[in-house]
Amino acid sequence: MRPAVGALLRKxxxxxxxxxxxxxxxxxxxxxxxxxxxxxxxxxxxxxxxxSGVLWVTLLFAAMLGISRLFVADHEEGGxxxxxxxxxxxxxxxxxxxVSLFAFLGxxxxxxxxxxxxxxxxxxxxxxxxxxxxxxLALADAGVALVGTLxxxxxxxxxxxxxxxxLLALPLLMPVIIAAAKGSTxxxxxxxxxxxLRWLAILGLYDLVFGxxxxxxxxxxxxx
Amino acid sequence: xxxxxxxxxxxLVTAVTLTAGFGLAFFYAPMDxxxxxxxxxxxxxxxxxxxxxxxxxxxxxxAIQHLRTRDARYDLRSYVAIHLSLVLGAGVLVTGSIWAKxxxxxxxxxxxxxxxxxxxxxxxxxxxxxxxFSIEDPERQARYASVxxxxxxxxxPLNFLAVRLAQSYTHPRVFATADGGLPAKMQLPFYLCLVGxxxxxxxxxxYEMTSKHTSAQLRSLRRKxxxxxxxxxxxxxxxxxxxxxx
Numbered sequence: 001m002r003p004a005v006g007a008l009l010r011k012x013x014x015x016x017x018x019x020x021x022x023x024x025x026x027x028x029x030x031x032x033x034x035x036x037x038x039x040x041x042x043x044x045x046x047x048x049x050x051x052s053g054v055l056w057v058t059l060l061f062a063a064m065l066g067i068s069r070l071f072v073a074d075h076e077e078g079g080x081x082x083x084x085x086x087x088x089x090x091x092x093x094x095x096x097x098x099v100s101l102f103a104f105l106g107x108x109x110x111x112x113x114x115x116x117x118x119x120x121x122x123x124x125x126x127x128x129x130x131x132x133x134x135x136x137l138a139l140a141d142a143g144v145a146l147v148g149t150l151x152x153x154x155x156x157x158x159x160x161x162x163x164x165x166x167l168l169a170l171p172l173l174m175p176v177i178i179a180a181a182k183g184s185t186x187x188x189x190x191x192x193x194x195x196x197l198r199w200l201a202i203l204g205l206y207d208l209v210f211g212x213x214x215x216x217x218x219x220x221x222x223x224x
Numbered sequence: 225x226x227x228x229x230x231x232x233x234x235x236l237v238t239a240v241t242l243t244a245g246f247g248l249a250f251f252y253a254p255m256d257x258x259x260x261x262x263x264x265x266x267x268x269x270x271x272x273x274x275x276x277x278x279x280x281x282x283x284x285x286x287a288i289q290h291l292r293t294r295d296a297r298y299d300l301r302s303y304v305a306i307h308l309s310l311v312l313g314a315g316v317l318v319t320g321s322i323w324a325k326x327x328x329x330x331x332x333x334x335x336x337x338x339x340x341x342x343x344x345x346x347x348x349x350x351x352x353x354x355x356x357f358s359i360e361d362p363e364r365q366a367r368y369a370s371v372x373x374x375x376x377x378x379x380x381p382l383n384f385l386a387v388r389l390a391q392s393y394t395h396p397r398v399f400a401t402a403d404g405g406l407p408a409k410m411q412l413p414f415y416l417c418l419v420g421x422x423x424x425x426x427x428x429x430x431y432e433m434t435s436k437h438t439s440a441q442l443r444s445l446r447r448k449x450x451x452x453x454x455x456x457x458x459x460x461x462x463x464x465x466x467x468x469x470x
Contacts, residue, residue, distance in 0.1 A: 150375065154368055158358035164351065168372075171348035172379055175386035182390060202386050213378050217371045220291055224364070 001095075004088035008096030015073065016104070022069045023104050030062040030112035034119055045122035048189040049181075055116055055188070056140075056181045059109065060173065063144050066104050068165040070097060070152035080222060094149055094218040101152075102145040109137055123190035132195045133187050139203035140180040146210045147172050153221040179203045231430055238427045242420035248413035262326035267413060269319040271421035272312050273342060277380060279309030279425055280349060284377020287370035299366040299464045302373050304432045306352055308425060313346045341387040348376055356462040366464055440466040 016023060037054045038044065046054055074080045083093055113133075117124070125133065147169060155164040183199030186192035249267035256263035283305035290298035320339045325331045334340060355372055359365040406414065447455045458465050 150371075154355070154371065157364060157368065158355065159360070160354065160358040164355060164358065167351045167354065168348075171344050171351075172375070174344045175383055178386045178390045198389060202389060206382060206386075209378065209382055213375055217291070217374055220367055220371050223367070 001089050001092050004086070004092035005095045005099075008083075008092060009099060011079075012096060012100035013103075016100075022066045023107050025069075026062040026065050026104065026108045027111040029065055030058045030108060031115050033058040033061060034112075034116055038120060044120075046120055047122040048192070049185045051121055051188040052181045052185040054120065055113070055184065056177055058112060058116065059105075060144070060170075060177060062108055062112065063105060063148060064166045064169060066101060066108075067148035067152045067169055068155065068162050070101060070148065071156035072161075075156045084222065084224075090219045090222050091215060093222060094214055097152070098145045098149045098214070101148050102141050105141045105144060109141070113137070121188060123188070125187060128194075129187040129192065133184055135200065136180055136183045136187070136195060136203070139200060139207060140176050142207045143176045143203060143210060144173060146207065146214050147176075150210075150214050150218065150221070153218065157221075175202060175206050179206070231427070231434065234423065234427050234430065238420060238423040241416060241423055245413055245416035245418075245420045248416060253410045253413045254407070259327050262323065265319055265323045265326075267417045269316060269323055270414070271418040272319065273316045273338070274418060275421045275425045276309045276312040276316055277342075277345070278422070279305050279312065279429075280345065280380060281377050283309065284373050287373035287377070290366065290370045291374070296366060296464060296466055299370060300436060300466060301433065302370060303356075303464050304429055304436070306349060306373060308428055308432065310346070310349055310352070312425070313342070313349070316342060317346060337388045337390070338384075341384045344383050344387065345376075345380055348379065352376075353462045356464075357460070360460060362465060369464075436463075437466070 034054070037046075037058070041050070041054070043050075071080070074083070084090075151165055151169045151172065155161045155168065158164055179199040179202040183195045183203070187195060246267065249264055253264075253267075255261065283302045286298050286302035286305060289295070290302060317339075320336075320342070321331050324333050324336065324339070352369065352372060356365055356369050359368055443455055
């Protein structure tokens with residue numbers, strides 16, 4: 001399975017490098033959303049729970065853009081048909097898509113999180129808080145990538161593709177939002193505590209459950 | 225398979241159990257010390273919620289069967305179960321809201337984890353019908369709907385865990401656990417109401433299945449008698465059609 005995953009991953013990255021589409025849109029969208037939050041909340045600085053909420057709403061909505069684009073090119077240009085003709089396990093597509101979505105989210109966060117810290121965040125987080133935020137981000141991104149791959153594959157074959165993605169993905173991602181927002185609240189507060197272990201545990205459990213679930217049902221989504 | 229068998233007996237059992245349960249709830253169960261008469265809504269709200277959640281899980285199990293066997297009947301069972309649970313779910317949210325207004329003074333409270341989890345689950349399942357409706361090919365519609373039902377069924381317990389953990393535990397829980405907070409004289413009416421609500425769900429499910437089967441059979445009989453042209457083809461629909469199979 002490994003060569004197939006590698007080939008699919010190279011294809012995803014090459015597509016995105018040659019004609020950047022999803023990542024710049026997501027990054028631009030997240031920076032715009034931060035500006036929107038500045039005006040909508042009428043604050044020039046946020047911290048603690050409010051900062052955590054703003055950050056996670058921004059990242060989640062940016063992720064929705066990436067999810068709804070994830071399978072569109074394959075669907076329209078016949079990439080899925082080509083993949084189905086190849087004698088490889090279909091799980092390879094799941095792994096490759098989830099890893100590439102994870103990578104895209106990581107790149108977007110490289111832009112969005114510093115932008116958020118510069119533009120809106122009140123207290124500057126120290127190195128320890130930053131490291132813990134990275135762990136929360138990585139665990140949450142894994143969950144978003146897995147659910148996003150499932151929802152993207154589900155929605156791409158429907159008529160109302162762009163309508164269905166947020167409707168399906170947002171409720172499914174609610175546990176991720178709860179744990180990530182609660183977990184990063186003390187990290188974004190002045191002199192806050194460490195992240196509570198139970199939020200990391202919930203994120204890890206969520207990733208595990210949806211990883212297994214995606215592995216179990218993904219084959220049925222790419223059949224014909 | 226005939227879904228109509230023993231439907232009359234089942235309807236009678238449902239009516240008797242529910243009436244007895246509600247009768248006991250009103251005349252036998254003691255008044256709640258804090259909430260008074262308003263607490264009686266507990267005997268409707270909680271059984272509704274439990275039955276609706278079980279219906280979602282049942283829909284997920286039927287969806288697994290559908291994915292394994294590719295039998296369209298399982299898809300119909302899953303569809304009817306989820307559809308019915310959604311209707312009950314709307315009832316849960318309304319009764320829960322009324323109860324919250326009566327006992328806490330607000331129509332909606334965010335620190336009641338069970339109610340909030342239920343809302344998230346309801347919002348998720350509310351996309352089941354739009355998802356089905358936006359896929360035209362019936363076979364693919366059934367397959368994708370089953371995948372959705374499996375994923376959503378597994379999501380239910382995870383969501384309850386996460387929402388429960390997100391609470392700060394400052395809010396007193398009225399009924400801590402099934403056997404923890406409930407006095408003995410409330411238990412009997414409650415369990416009777418629960419059984420009655422479950423029977424109501426099964427009865428409605430069987431009625432709906434019978435109706436769908438009968439109309440499918442009617443279509444195929446008409447087609448046999450009058451030819452294919454006499455029966456108008458199905459329009460685009462969210463409901464699974466059993467097709468032309470007899």
